[in-house]
Amino acid sequence: MSLEDAVDLVLFAFEHGNQGDLFVNKAPASTIGDLAAAVKDIFNADNEIKVIGTRHGEKLYETLCTREEMQKAEDMGEFYRIPADNRDLNYSRYFSEGETNTSEIEDYHSHNTEQLTNKELKETLLNLEYIKDLL
Numbered sequence: 001m002s003l004e005d006a007v008d009l010v011l012f013a014f015e016h017g018n019q020g021d022l023f024v025n026k027a028p029a030s031t032i033g034d035l036a037a038a039v040k041d042i043f044n045a046d047n048e049i050k051v052i053g054t055r056h057g058e059k060l061y062e063t064l065c066t067r068e069e070m071q072k073a074e075d076m077g078e079f080y081r082i083p084a085d086n087r088d089l090n091y092s093r094y095f096s097e098g099e100t101n102t103s104e105i106e107d108y109h110s111h112n113t114e115q116l117t118n119k120e121l122k123e124t125l126l127n128l129e130y131i132k133d134l135l
Contacts, residue, residue: 020084028114038121
């Protein structure tokens with residue numbers, strides 16, 4: 001997500017959100033390896049990309065919305081709006097009245113969204129002003 005995209009998300013949330021809402025950008029994903037290769041191609045660099053493996057505590061992918069959040073998420077085009085959970089703390093009624101359709105919904109995470117190709121990554125990067133300035 002570029003700085004401009006992050007600012008757009010904040011402004012959209014300010015205009016369309018309520019107190020406590022969460023907004024998630026429905027953006028494509030890529031791996032850090034693919035991103036490194038695209039940057040290397042753009043700048044015609046001959047640096048070696050060294051794969052060091054997974055470090056302690058590092059995640060393979062990031063969950064952006066859990067299936068419980070996806071059940072109540074509102075699709076707003078480029079974003080999901082997840083309304084604040086304003087339920088009371090009377091959990092006893094949830095033991096006898098669960099949400100059966102929640103188990104049928106999949107989390108929204110970086111592994112089940114669109115994955116950018118090297119060409120798409122380069123196109124995305126080349127549209128950023130600070131990359132253009134460096135070239």
